Amino acid sequence: QIPKTQLAAVSDDASGFEIREIPVVQPNQLEPGRALVKVLYSGVCHTDLHVIKDDWPVKAERPCIAGHEGAGVIVAINDPISKFKVGDRVGIKWIAHSCNQCEFCIAGDEPLCLEAKCSGINAQGSFMQYCPAYTSQLTPIPDNLDMAEAAPILCAGVTVYKALKNSRTRAGQWIAIPGAGGGLGSLAVQYAKWMGLKVIAIDTGAEKKKYCEEIGAAAWVDFMESKDIVAAVKACTPDNLGPHAAIITSPKPEAYLIAMEYIRPRGTVVAVGLPPAGAYVKADVFYTVLQNKTLTSSYVGNRQDAIESLEIAADGHVKCRIETVPFKSLDKVYTQMAEGKLVGRAVLDLFA
Ligand code: 8ID
Ligand code: ZN
Incomplete structure (x- = not known):
């Protein structure tokens, strides 16, 4: 019951993409080390928009x-060594493949593997109905997690969870999250809360403010309305010294110009958001x-x-606010994302 053709969002150049019919790799054509994954849902990350617009180095x-x-x-699967089998619920992430034998892979730093393949860059990603995925980096999805809700965790969730681990903070401390209303940011607010941190959400607009408060942010700073963001962020902590860390999830460079200033002494800025080429962090x-x-990063x-x-x-400790939309709405999602209008994540239903 594996069809001969499928729909896929193919991008020929930076002018955009087209949802068109392409062949499905048949089970007997699968390369060794690959599994054919029927993609049910896929979240749309701002990274996909950078890739389509070609604005990265x-x-x-x-x-x-x-x-x-x-x-x-x-x-279908062609990998006798892998423990994955037909019927398994799996996730396709940004890191699609790694060698698992180099210094970085062996130390659990697979994203740094020089031979890593990334979805959309040099491996086919999840905006297709049947993805011939590498088994090396497939992620098992727990049985008790809804598939549409699992989707945004596979990039936005894991990224901010790891960034929090890299933030050198502990329960009771303050953390600022610029981009708090977006995909990564809104999950960062929730993972941070779950870890016992107090969150200063930084983003713009009444809807994002309301949402950030609902998911547990202790304070809010509107980066568009505030005349002095640095002072406003510092004022959110009772001693006016500012947060112990900041996780930058904004896709625009401006957030990188002020974060080193508003964190408190001994504080850490974790660079996560990836603005177009030519962006810099400012540190006096x-x-x-x-x-x-400290300035650090998390990938x-x-x-x-x-x-x-x-x-x-x-x-049940974090739950991404998702809007599930049909595959054909991908273009609309990109437009809303570029305009900063999405709250949480848009998730594509590949078969709707
Ligand atoms: O591993 C990594 N480091 C990694 C992983 C995944 C994604 C990095 N990223 C990068 C993406 O490529 C993108 O550059 O993180 C960035 C954010 O991705 P996203 O969360 O998927 O983007 P979004 O859903 O559009 O949310 C962005 C939010 O930032 C706000 C917007 O209002 C939006 O809510 N924002 C902007 I635009 N400028 C801001 C500013 N100056 C800002 N928030 C605070 N200050
Ligand atoms: Zn992503």
Whole structure:
């Protein structure tokens, strides 16, 4: 019952993409180390928009198929060594494949593998109905987690969960989340809350403010309305010293110009959002030294981070606000995303 053709969102160049019919790799054509995954749902990440618009220093091999929050079921497999089998619920992430033998892979830093393949860049992503995925980086999805809700965890969730681990914070401390109303940010607010942190949500608009308060943010700063964001963020903490850390989930560079300033002494800024080429972090050298501030970064997560982030969602501690839309609405989703109008995540139903 595996069809000969399928729908896929194929991008030939930076002008956009087209949902068109392409062949399905048949079970007897699967390369070794691959599984054919019937993709049921896929979240749309701002990374997909960067890839389609081609505004990053890293370029996709075109024609490309983006999508890296894919939740689906294995319908065929050509990998006698893998424990995955037909019928397994699995996720397709940004890291689609890694060698698992280099220094980085062995230490659990698979995103740093020099041979890593990324969904949409040099591997086919989840904006297709039947993805010939590498088994090396497939993620098992817990039985008690809804597939549409699992989708955004596969990138947004695991990324912010790992960024929080890298933030050097502990329960009771304050953390600022610029981009708090978006996909990564709204999950960051929730994972942070679950870890016992107090959250300063930074984003714009009444709807995002309301949502951030609903999911437990202790304070809100509107980056469009505030005349002095640094002072406003510092004022959210009772001693006016600012948060212990900030996780930058904004896709625009502006958030990177002020974060090193509003964190408190000994504080940490975690760079996560990936603005177009040419963006910089601003850090005053004198006060970075005298206040012992740290700039670090976090790039998705490894396979274990993915498993843990899904488990936390399956246990009901975080729940992404999703709007499930038909595959053909992808173009509309990109437009809303570019305009900053999405709250939480849009998730595509590949078969609607
Ligand atoms: O591994 C990684 N480091 C990783 C993983 C996944 C995604 C990095 N990313 C990157 C994406 O490529 C993108 O650049 O994280 C960024 C955010 O992705 P997203 O959460 O999928 O984007 P979104 O849903 O559009 O949300 C972005 C939010 O940022 C706000 C917007 O209002 C929106 O709610 N925002 C903007 I635009 N400018 C802001 C600013 N100056 C801002 N919030 C605070 N300050
Ligand atoms: Zn992503």
